[in-house]
Amino acid sequence: DAKTTQPNSMESNEEEPVHLPCNHSTISGTDYIHWYRQLPSQGPEYVIHGLTSNVNNRMASLAIAEDRKSSTLILHRATLRDAAVYYCILKRGDAGGTSYGKLTFGQGTILTVHP
Amino acid sequence: KAGVTQTPRYLIKTRGQQVTLSCSPISGHRSVSWYQQTPGQGLQFLFEYFSETQRNKGNFPGRFSGRQFSNSRSEMNVSTLELGDSALYLCASSLWGAQYFGPGTRLLVL
Numbered sequence: 001d002a003k004t005t006q007p008n009s010m011e012s013n014e015e016e017p018v019h020l021p022c023n024h025s026t027i028s029g030t031d032y033i034h035w036y037r038q039l040p041s042q043g044p045e046y047v048i049h050g051l052t053s054n055v056n057n058r059m060a061s062l063a064i065a066e067d068r069k070s071s072t073l074i075l076h077r078a079t080l081r082d083a084a085v086y087y088c089i090l091k092r093g094d095a096g097g098t099s100y101g102k103l104t105f106g107q108g109t110i111l112t113v114h115p
Numbered sequence: 116k117a118g119v120t121q122t123p124r125y126l127i128k129t130r131g132q133q134v135t136l137s138c139s140p141i142s143g144h145r146s147v148s149w150y151q152q153t154p155g156q157g158l159q160f161l162f163e164y165f166s167e168t169q170r171n172k173g174n175f176p177g178r179f180s181g182r183q184f185s186n187s188r189s190e191m192n193v194s195t196l197e198l199g200d201s202a203l204y205l206c207a208s209s210l211w212g213a214q215y216f217g218p219g220t221r222l223l224v225l
Contacts, residue, residue: 043216043217045216046213093212102163103160104160
């Protein structure tokens with residue numbers, strides 16, 4: 001599995017934007033970039049995923065570099081409820097565009113949000 | 116739509132016993148994956164099922180097994196429990212790549 005590299009921890013203030021970086025220099029052409037987060041005492045929660053183009057949803061935005069060797073998860077206005085461990089994961093996709101396969105979790109980035 | 120449900124939520128067993136955990140996926144999801152989470156090893160993939168067939172398997176001993184039923188519900192079984200099997204066991208169902216996790220079953224082996 002291709003590896004991802006994330007900072008161990010980041011801090012933010014409430015209502016400010018947060019940019020969480022992820023490096024994946026060995027990404028293959030069929031790897032989707034997934035982001036999950038895990039709040040304390042809960043199971044992981046899907047945030048967003050993408051292949052080549054930037055993606056937006058109600059939770060966050062995903063900015064993917066043109067060479068796909070890095071990506072950034074953007075939380076537009078952090079709240080205290082966004083304090084969690086954020087995981088950047090590469091997930092193999094098939095030719096049909098539906099990704100399948102296991103999620104390989106790394107250590108993730110611990111995001112602390114200050115009031 | 117109801118989320119992924121897992122039963123039981125908490126379980127205490129003793130070494131040598133076996134345990135069966137259950138997972139009900141989100142309605143319409145045909146893929147179910149299982150993960151083990153421990154403080155030391157983090158989140159580790161156990162196996163994935165799709166349409167009653169195991170499609171992927173992680174690096175766990177044969178004591179860990181699973182199955183999926185025709186209604187997509189899944190069970191995992193751990194035989195001959197060891198102390199190191201104490202963990203949070205998470206189930207996730209997926210549709211179009213995104214995986215949706217249940218709250219987990221916390222297993223304590225004494």
